[in-house]
Amino acid sequence: MSVSGIVLVTGGAGYIGSHLVTQLLAAGRPVRVLDNLTFGGAGLLVHFSNPSFEFLHGDTGCLDDVDQALEGVTSVVHLAAIVGDPACAQAPELAHEVNVRGAQLICDTAIKAGIRRFVFASTCSNYGRMNDPDKIVNEESPLSPVSLYADQKVGFEKYLFENATGGFEPVVLRFATAYGLSGRPRFDLTVNEFTRELTLKRKLQIYGRQFWRPYAHAADLAAACRLALDADSDKVKARAFNVGDTNENFQKETLVRMIVEELGPEHDLIEYVDKEEDPRDYRVDFTRVRETLGFRPTRTVREGIREIARAIRSRMIIDPDNRLYRNV
Numbered sequence: 001m002s003v004s005g006i007v008l009v010t011g012g013a014g015y016i017g018s019h020l021v022t023q024l025l026a027a028g029r030p031v032r033v034l035d036n037l038t039f040g041g042a043g044l045l046v047h048f049s050n051p052s053f054e055f056l057h058g059d060t061g062c063l064d065d066v067d068q069a070l071e072g073v074t075s076v077v078h079l080a081a082i083v084g085d086p087a088c089a090q091a092p093e094l095a096h097e098v099n100v101r102g103a104q105l106i107c108d109t110a111i112k113a114g115i116r117r118f119v120f121a122s123t124c125s126n127y128g129r130m131n132d133p134d135k136i137v138n139e140e141s142p143l144s145p146v147s148l149y150a151d152q153k154v155g156f157e158k159y160l161f162e163n164a165t166g167g168f169e170p171v172v173l174r175f176a177t178a179y180g181l182s183g184r185p186r187f188d189l190t191v192n193e194f195t196r197e198l199t200l201k202r203k204l205q206i207y208g209r210q211f212w213r214p215y216a217h218a219a220d221l222a223a224a225c226r227l228a229l230d231a232d233s234d235k236v237k238a239r240a241f242n243v244g245d246t247n248e249n250f251q252k253e254t255l256v257r258m259i260v261e262e263l264g265p266e267h268d269l270i271e272y273v274d275k276e277e278d279p280r281d282y283r284v285d286f287t288r289v290r291e292t293l294g295f296r297p298t299r300t301v302r303e304g305i306r307e308i309a310r311a312i313r314s315r316m317i318i319d320p321d322n323r324l325y326r327n328v
């Protein structure tokens with residue numbers, strides 16, 4: 001697969017996008033970002049001196065913006081979205097506008113423009129809840145989304161696969177839950193949020209302590225997008241890949257134990273609550289991405305905990321509760 005040409009990254013100013021843009025530019029790839037800067041654009045400021053970087057302030061739901069964004073582009077990584085169950089539940093109309101209509105507009109326009117590779121950021125949340133807690137799901141397992149967010153991701157995966165005719169090569173990446181820092185930090189994701197709360201010695205209530213979830217560093221998820229951009233068509237066209245590490249599936253209670261181990265016993269301010277509020281519960285197998293794309297995660301959750309704790313303790317992040325660091 002040729003690696004020349006501009007890569008369009010929608011949502012490139014976001015948590016995962018700011019890592020991806022940095023990595024693509026470091027690899028010598030020209031990058032264009034289309035983003036409406038819902039959470040600002042601080043993560044991209046360092047790139048404005050780089051002539052290979054272009055930024056378009058615009059909306060994935062606006063045809064003019066999308067047309068302009070796709071001009072001269074050879075591949076797309078579509079990250080822009082209303083991200084997460086709470087954000088979609090809070091603004092269902094906007095979620096439909098962005099996650100369904102906007103996504104389809106980018107896809108249709110990319111096909112018309114003759115773009116081949118189209119990488120879509122989906123989620124392991126699509127698996128919903130496991131009936132058998134000893135089972136581990138893979139890409140062939142049935143999808144049973146239990147939220148509007150996951151429902152929309154599953155819907156757009158289908159849309160892409162239905163359109164995978166001719167030269168159009170959609171690739172679906174089902175990301176594990178991300179952790180770690182980025183140019184646009186998020187503190188509303190499990191590892192980051194729990195680590196922030198316990199680092200600051202706040203009491204932490206844990207719901208669904210036994211629930212499993214896979215985790216991956218935001219930088220590693222970005223690296224998987226690069227692999228998906230460059231892989232041979234016969235390996236990736238119209239296929240889904242879970243992105244994460246099979247060894248990094250954890251129950252919430254194991255996760256908080258790890259955080260306390262890293263921070264020290266005086267940070268053990270956990271209260272378990274027996275209310276199954278979040279119905280997602282899944283353990284995921286990541287063999288396919290490893291064997292087909294050669295994906296190797298470079299960080300572990302434990303390292304991510306240390307990274308977050310250091311950033312907060314050093315006061316590098318002065319206000320970790322800032323509105324810009326969460327999606328709701």
Ligand SMILES: NC(=O)c1ccc[n+]([C@@H]2O[C@H](COP(=O)([O-])OP(=O)(O)OC[C@H]3O[C@@H](n4cnc5c(N)ncnc54)[C@H](O)[C@@H]3O)[C@@H](O)[C@H]2O)c1
Nearest residue numbers: 011013014015016035036037038059060080081121175178
């Ligand atoms: N973070 C995770 O744990 C995780 C897990 C699974 C899947 N994903 C998926 O990865 C992608 C990136 O997630 P993230 O955590 O970086 O989220 P994020 O919210 O930090 O980034 C999304 C970016 O998209 C932009 N955006 C939103 N609506 C837009 C629109 N209409 N037009 C243009 N730009 C728009 C936002 O301004 C933001 O910069 C999303 O598609 C998300 O669903 C993330």
